Amino acid sequence: MTPNILAKNLTVSLTVKAEGLSKRFGELIAVDEISFSVAQGECLAILGPNGAGKTTTCEMLEGLIAPDSGTIEILGLRLDSHRQELLEKIGVQLQETALYKKYTVRETVELFASFYQQPVTIDVLLAKLDLSEKQHARLEHLSGGQKQRAYLACSLINNPQVLFLDEPTTGLDPQARRYIWDLLCTLKGEGRSLVLTTHNMEEAQALADRIAIMDRGKILALDTYEKLLERYCGAKVLSFELSDPAHLTSLRAQLAWLAPARLQGERCEVEVEQASDFLQQLIRAADHLQIKIASLALRQSTLEDVFLQITGRKLQA
Ligand SMILES: Nc1ncnc2c1ncn2[C@@H]1O[C@H](COP(=O)(O)OP(=O)(O)O)[C@@H](O)[C@H]1O
Ligand SMILES: [Mg+2]
Numbered sequence: 179m180t181p182n183i184l185a186k187n188l189t190v191s192l193t194v195k196a197e198g199l200s201k202r203f204g205e206l207i208a209v210d211e212i213s214f215s216v217a218q219g220e221c222l223a224i225l226g227p228n229g230a231g232k233t234t235t236c237e238m239l240e241g242l243i244a245p246d247s248g249t250i251e252i253l254g255l256r257l258d259s260h261r262q263e264l265l266e267k268i269g270v271q272l273q274e275t276a277l278y279k280k281y282t283v284r285e286t287v288e289l290f291a292s293f294y295q296q297p298v299t300i301d302v303l304l305a306k307l308d309l310s311e312k313q314h315a316r317l318e319h320l321s322g323g324q325k326q327r328a329y330l331a332c333s334l335i336n337n338p339q340v341l342f343l344d345e346p347t348t349g350l351d352p353q354a355r356r357y358i359w360d361l362l363c364t365l366k367g368e369g370r371s372l373v374l375t376t377h378n379m380e381e382a383q384a385l386a387d388r389i390a391i392m393d394r395g396k397i398l399a400l401d402t403y404e405k406l407l408e409r410y411c412g413a414k415v416l417s418f419e420l421s422d423p424a425h426l427t428s429l430r431a432q433l434a435w436l437a438p439a440r441l442q443g444e445r446c447e448v449e450v451e452q453a454s455d456f457l458q459q460l461i462r463a464a465d466h467l468q469i470k471i472a473s474l475a476l477r478q479s480t481l482e483d484v485f486l487q488i489t490g491r492k493l494q495a
Pocket of ligand 2: 232233234344345
């Protein structure tokens with residue numbers, strides 16, 4: 179295969195391509211020169227704290243606001259020149275949905291169906307989202323999870339190949355959240371591309387093939403969960419508390435690998451590669467120096483550790 183053919187095939191399988199996207203609101207740079215792509219059947223999670231620029235990014239991808247600079251291609255078409263055509267093909271779930279709460283689930287979905295030339299069969303869609311029994315309930319009478327499923331039904335009414343979901347499970351209890359996760363996995367399994375934003379690291383880990391870590395308008399890292407952990411942290415975090423935190427200095431003088439350790443309140447945390455070796459060294463050094471360790475734990479690194487490593491701040495306050 180010649181390189182040209184290979185490049186062409188790669189382009190075809192990309193469903194979303196954003197290059198150098200920026201958006202300002204007055205003085206504030208909400209999104210700052212971000213670039214990424216999403217392949218067919220892939221889920222990209224944009225993970226970041228409140229104010230990172232996630233919703234602004236989504237709204238640009240959805241054609242709701244225009245970027246100040248940069249380009250967006252969806253399904254091989256430029257969004258700026260093919261907006262109407264693309265709106266028929268993409269699904270959008272907004273972070274805050276101002277749907278009329280007195281409408282029933284069915285009426286709401288019917289309203290959305292009327293916007294499209296080729297909507298899917300409503301009964302089939304409602305059954306897929308486990309909403310058949312609730313179809314005549316008003317939105318205002320639904321639980322958080324049911325409401326979210328109703329919004330998802332609206333975003334799926336045109337059988338979209340690409341789906342944008344802005345914080346699809348924020349505010350839901352763990353059970354309702356898992357239910358939505360399962361639905362999203364099914365949608366991905368059907369070959370759709372998903373771009374979802376979240377400030378929840380478990381959500382990113384559970385759903386995403388790749389994760390873009392976003393903060394203050396910039397994408398600071400973008401890779402698979404495993405690669406992000408590998409690049410930015412050790413596999414494990416050794417976490418301990420000393421009876422007197424001032425003693426950390428003496429321990430550091432003995433154990434070079436404690437140098438990058440950071441304090442989380444009273445807890446001291448450090449990423450480690452050879453966990454059991456370091457654990458033993460720490461206990462021995464503390465014993466030797468007569469320093470009391472109040473608590474000690476070894477845990478798996480998480481995306482929270484990656485975020486902390488990159489930004490120096492916590493993702494989840
Ligand atoms: N329409 C707007 N006018 C002014 N500032 C805005 C507007 N929309 C968003 N912002 C600001 O842009 C930044 C990014 O916001 P947003 O994209 O909503 O972040 P996120 O979804 O990650 O919480 C925030 O500082 C927010 O206050
Ligand atoms: Mg948002």
